[in-house]
Amino acid sequence: MIGLMQKHPLIVSSLIEHAGKAPPTAAVVSRTLEGSIHRCTYSDIERRAKQVALALTALGVQQGERIGTLAWNGYRHLELFYGVSGFGAVLHTANPRLFPEQLAYIINHAEDQYLFFDSCFLPLIEKLAPHLKTVKRFIVMTDRLHVPATTITDLLCYEELIAQNSGGYSWPHLDEDAASSLCYTSGTTGNPKGVLYSHRSTVLHAMLLCMADGFALTAADSVLLASPMFHVNAWGAPYAAVMIGARTLLPGPALDGASLYRMMRDEEATAATGVPTVWLMFQQFVHEQALRPRQELKLRRVLVGGAAVPPAVVETFERVFGTRVLHAWGMTETSPVATMCNPLKKHALFSEVERIDLQRKQGRVPYGVSLRIVDEGGAALPHDGVTSGRLFVRGHWIASEYFRGEGGGILDKDGWFDTGDIATVDSDGYMQITDRAKDVIKSGGEWISSIDLENAAVGHVAIAEAAAIGLPHPKWQERPLLVVVKRPGLELTKDELRAHLSKRLPSGGCRMTSSSSQSFRTQQLESYRK
Numbered sequence: 001m002i003g004l005m006q007k008h009p010l011i012v013s014s015l016i017e018h019a020g021k022a023p024p025t026a027a028v029v030s031r032t033l034e035g036s037i038h039r040c041t042y043s044d045i046e047r048r049a050k051q052v053a054l055a056l057t058a059l060g061v062q063q064g065e066r067i068g069t070l071a072w073n074g075y076r077h078l079e080l081f082y083g084v085s086g087f088g089a090v091l092h093t094a095n096p097r098l099f100p101e102q103l104a105y106i107i108n109h110a111e112d113q114y115l116f117f118d119s120c121f122l123p124l125i126e127k128l129a130p131h132l133k134t135v136k137r138f139i140v141m142t143d144r145l146h147v148p149a150t151t152i153t154d155l156l157c158y159e160e161l162i163a164q165n166s167g168g169y170s171w172p173h174l175d176e177d178a179a180s181s182l183c184y185t186s187g188t189t190g191n192p193k194g195v196l197y198s199h200r201s202t203v204l205h206a207m208l209l210c211m212a213d214g215f216a217l218t219a220a221d222s223v224l225l226a227s228p229m230f231h232v233n234a235w236g237a238p239y240a241a242v243m244i245g246a247r248t249l250l251p252g253p254a255l256d257g258a259s260l261y262r263m264m265r266d267e268e269a270t271a272a273t274g275v276p277t278v279w280l281m282f283q284q285f286v287h288e289q290a291l292r293p294r295q296e297l298k299l300r301r302v303l304v305g306g307a308a309v310p311p312a313v314v315e316t317f318e319r320v321f322g323t324r325v326l327h328a329w330g331m332t333e334t335s336p337v338a339t340m341c342n343p344l345k346k347h348a349l350f351s352e353v354e355r356i357d358l359q360r361k362q363g364r365v366p367y368g369v370s371l372r373i374v375d376e377g378g379a380a381l382p383h384d385g386v387t388s389g390r391l392f393v394r395g396h397w398i399a400s401e402y403f404r405g406e407g408g409g410i411l412d413k414d415g416w417f418d419t420g421d422i423a424t425v426d427s428d429g430y431m432q433i434t435d436r437a438k439d440v441i442k443s444g445g446e447w448i449s450s451i452d453l454e455n456a457a458v459g460h461v462a463i464a465e466a467a468a469i470g471l472p473h474p475k476w477q478e479r480p481l482l483v484v485v486k487r488p489g490l491e492l493t494k495d496e497l498r499a500h501l502s503k504r505l506p507s508g509g510c511r512m513t514s515s516s517s518q519s520f521r522t523q524q525l526e527s528y529r530k
Contacts, residue, residue, distance in 0.1 A: 054166070090181060
């Protein structure tokens with residue numbers, strides 16, 4: 001017997017259509033490339049997103065074709081999130097931090113028909129253009145006044161393009177299983193591989209972020225997105241914020257500590273998203289300027305992902321900012337959020353030290369995702385918080401295969417996806433990544449976690465950043481090499497660092513080197529971004 005309930009497809013356009021009916025307040029605040037602040041409502045975003053859809057129609061774009069973007073977090077990019085997918089085309093948010101050769105590969109592999117880009121990426125576009133086989137026209141995301149001089153022929157101006165297409169438009173009724181967006185991951189071997197999200201998976205993932213045991217976004221929040229919209233669609237936050245009508249703060253390319261602090265203060269941000277590197281630089285700025293974040297900010301929670309969050313970041317947010325860190329884990333193949341470290345009732349009795357220690361874990365799965373850990377033979381391992389194994393996941397917003405079938409089948413016979421991570425799971429269901437399978441340091445029959453080693457090092461007051469890698473060893477198979485960047489004006493000897501690590505890690509010996517040069521630091525940050 002079939003239930004007698006209405007059925008409406010879960011499609012991306014329904015989110016902005018709902019938000020467009022919200023009270024006419026300034027819902028989207030963006031810092032433009034020129035540095036000015038732009039404000040608009042969700043009704044404005046929907047109206048202009050419909051103009052984008054009309055423009056795609058005029059350009060002859062067909063539903064299912066891919067439309068590329070190379071852009072920072074801004075209101076025009078948000079319009080494309082809804083205009084492209086709402087029309088029925090597939091939004092491909094390309095990562096401008098990739099090597100040009102990788103960008104050319106993924107744009108050609110996706111067969112992007114048109115490419116929208118921020119004007120700051122014009123030199124990159126001019127370099128890429130001769131190698132892009134399917135792109136018909138390039139659209140610079142600005143007004144006529146700010147269109148830069150270029151060698152690109154037939155360059156289109158975004159504002160002129162949508163102004164020419166301002167008639168009435170109704171969102172089409174799409175199949176919720178139709179593709180909505182495409183992101184490429186470089187976390188796999190070989191060429192980057194495409195992960196093709198559906199409308200249904202995108203809406204369900206947005207619901208997760210709005211759940212109390214998710215990121216708990218509400219209409220009362222002002223959420224600052226320091227996670228780029230070209231990085232797994234800003235972790236789904238542009239959909240979740242629109243779903244519940246939270247104010248969305250888009251910082252553009254200005255991710256330095258000073259710019260983020262000003263936007264948080266001036267726009268009264270209550271929540272924020274970003275990778276640990278961003279928050280390390282942000283906290284360093286606050287420390288150097290002797291600011292008073294508890295008095296000046298209204299920041300209550302920060303979603304951190306993309307890499308294991310150092311305990312020092314958690315401690316600083318809690319003790320200096322009065323802000324709770326929500327540690328999350330995921331990957332491009334998981335949309336990306338698959339676990340979140342929200343506390344249980346019993347944790348209310350924990351001490352501050354115990355709560356901070358809990359935040360080192362990546363958290364529990366929400367409804368919609370399942371996980372398990374297995375040994376090298378595929379046998380299930382116990383969830384005792386000690387035994388580590390390969391992490392497998394499956395769920396409503398987990399990839400079933402890569403775009404165009406690259407890499408062949410990616411699921412096992414029971415439908416589980418191998419994440420490539422090594423993890424433990426405790427009896428309460430809290431998962432903790434101990435390493436990537438390809439990065440774990442295998443020494444003398446033991447697995448040494450590069451993540452634990454790096455986090456222990458960053459816990460020293462004189463260390464700004466750290467990276468651990470395995471070096472071949474004739475006896476032990478591998479031994480860890482720790483590379484650290486010292487904070488400006490602080491000194492640290494190898495013996496002092498060894499003493500610091502010996503209190504936090506099992507003994508075993510580790511080669512160390514250090515650098516305080518800006519060039520090394522830049523290279524290290526670039527490696528993190530990739």
